[in-house]
Amino acid sequence: MASFSFSFSGDDIEDDGAIGTTQDAAGPSSSSALSVQGLQALSIQGASLVTPTSSAAPAATAFPVPHKPQLPPQCHDLQGMLSKLPSKIAFSLLDVVLDVRAESSAPIGANGGTSAAREEPCLIRLPRRELWDVKVQLMAEEEAEDDESGNAQELAPGLGEHDVKTGIYEGGFKSWESSVDLVKVLLQPPASVSTPEPALSAVAGAVLSQDGPAHVIELGCGTALPSLALFHWACATAPSAASTTPFRRSHQLSITVADYNPSVLYLVTLPNFLLTWALQQRDANPLVQQALSFEDADGSGNVSGELELTDEVKDAFCAFLTSARVTLSFLSGGWSAAFVDLLYGLSTADAGPPPHTLVLGAETIYSPFALESFSVLLLTILQRETGTSTRAMAVVGAKKLYFGVGGSLDDFVQRMREAGVVVNELREEADGVRRGVVQCLL
Numbered sequence: 001m002a003s004f005s006f007s008f009s010g011d012d013i014e015d016d017g018a019i020g021t022t023q024d025a026a027g028p029s030s031s032s033a034l035s036v037q038g039l040q041a042l043s044i045q046g047a048s049l050v051t052p053t054s055s056a057a058p059a060a061t062a063f064p065v066p067h068k069p070q071l072p073p074q075c076h077d078l079q080g081m082l083s084k085l086p087s088k089i090a091f092s093l094l095d096v097v098l099d100v101r102a103e104s105s106a107p108i109g110a111n112g113g114t115s116a117a118r119e120e121p122c123l124i125r126l127p128r129r130e131l132w133d134v135k136v137q138l139m140a141e142e143e144a145e146d147d148e149s150g151n152a153q154e155l156a157p158g159l160g161e162h163d164v165k166t167g168i169y170e171g172g173f174k175s176w177e178s179s180v181d182l183v184k185v186l187l188q189p190p191a192s193v194s195t196p197e198p199a200l201s202a203v204a205g206a207v208l209s210q211d212g213p214a215h216v217i218e219l220g221c222g223t224a225l226p227s228l229a230l231f232h233w234a235c236a237t238a239p240s241a242a243s244t245t246p247f248r249r250s251h252q253l254s255i256t257v258a259d260y261n262p263s264v265l266y267l268v269t270l271p272n273f274l275l276t277w278a279l280q281q282r283d284a285n286p287l288v289q290q291a292l293s294f295e296d297a298d299g300s301g302n303v304s305g306e307l308e309l310t311d312e313v314k315d316a317f318c319a320f321l322t323s324a325r326v327t328l329s330f331l332s333g334g335w336s337a338a339f340v341d342l343l344y345g346l347s348t349a350d351a352g353p354p355p356h357t358l359v360l361g362a363e364t365i366y367s368p369f370a371l372e373s374f375s376v377l378l379l380t381i382l383q384r385e386t387g388t389s390t391r392a393m394a395v396v397g398a399k400k401l402y403f404g405v406g407g408s409l410d411d412f413v414q415r416m417r418e419a420g421v422v423v424n425e426l427r428e429e430a431d432g433v434r435r436g437v438v439q440c441l442l
């Protein structure tokens with residue numbers, strides 16, 4: 001197996017010449033503000049696809065920016081993050097139509113379903129905090145800070161005009177196309193028409209339906225749609241759940257979500273988990289029902305809404321996590337050896353058998369630097385997992401080619417195979433920018 005190690009630095013970037021130039025550090029008008037064809041984000045408002053904010057010729061990118069250290073890895077405490085949220089958050093719903101169930105690969109039994117497949121399209125509605133609501137929160141926080149310091153400050157990076165701002169903000173506030181593809185690979189329509197909730201796919205079931213605890217790690221999560229989809233399933237199948245889903249989980253499920261920017265984690269990732277729980281639980285919990293309101297202003301089906309975040313609602317969320325045997329962990333900072341140490345520091349705290357681990361990554365290989373650092377990180381994790389769980393597995397979604405910046409799914413697959421990883425293609429999407437989802441097994 002080929003060796004791999006964390007060795008990236010600003011100098012490496014300059015040395016290989018392929019990724020960046022010193023111009024990258026010069027300022028936003030040059031290449032540090034990256035807007036690239038092929039890096040298309042989903043509109044935060046709904047399901048429509050939008051092109052990036054600028055169609056200017058893509059420039060080379062460097063991350064980390066030379067002489068600028070990456071953000072150090074950091075673990076964020078759930079209570080601390082909850083305390084930073086405002087009293088109300090606004091959201092919209094993203095409908096993801098799940099692929100038709102492939103009976104041959106359906107994990108009959110994984111979720112307990114046995115009867116005939118449904119024919120109508122099955123969708124999962126995933127909530128996302130509205131970007132305008134994030135901006136409102138930040139403006140209020142900055143006003144309060146300015147009043148104290150007397151200095152006017154800028155909005156958080158990523159809430160301005162750029163999709164990615166190299167080394168500062170790496171795209172996590174928006175949802176990117178491949179994250180939707182990953183949702184479709186992880187969930188499938190229920191086996192039975194009498195069951196409203198989507199079921200785990202064979203791929204996800206191979207890890208999450210094993211006997212014993214499970215750990216989902218989403219790297220470069222941003223709005224975290226794939227983890228939200230699995231969290232939705234986890235809420236519906238919680239040992240205590242009052243839903244019609246026949247399958248009940250009995251083991252602990254840990255979900256670790258990681259993004260470069262701490263601001264992304266507390267402003268969108270955590271709120272999206274809260275919203276997913278609230279939407280899934282609203283029929284069973286009167287408190288949640290009272291806290292949620294919906295609006296379909298133009299009657300078009302584009303539903304938006306608000307969730308009141310009273311102390312009682314936050315307490316109910318935390319109590320549910322405990323009773324549902326779900327742990328949420330939030331990590332920020334650059335991918336590095338220290339990041340891996342922090343990640344494994346989380347799980348050594350838990351006694352009991354090692355978990356079966358599923359690593360997820362959507363749109364995390366969008367430049368040669370990102371591809372290399374993500375590959376090294378993934379290989380390190382897979383190698384640590386082999387020997388603990390039955391077989392370490394990752395599911396990675398990306399565009400076939402990131403025009404202008406380099407980075408492609410084929411390059412990633414080749415990099416993985418050279419390191420001895422078995423790579424299986426799970427899904428291809430030719431609609432719009434060509435994309436794929438692959439499974440990596442070590």
Ligand SMILES: C[S@@+](CC[C@H](N)C(=O)[O-])C[C@H]1O[C@@H](n2cnc3c(N)ncnc32)[C@H](O)[C@@H]1O
Nearest residue numbers: 170171172175176179220221222260334335362
């Ligand atoms: C284009 S966004 C994709 C976000 C999300 N997965 C999606 O598909 O919607 C890329 C993500 O990778 C993370 N990322 C990229 N390079 C990173 C690095 N070197 N260290 C840590 N995170 C990184 C960013 O924070 C960002 O969330």
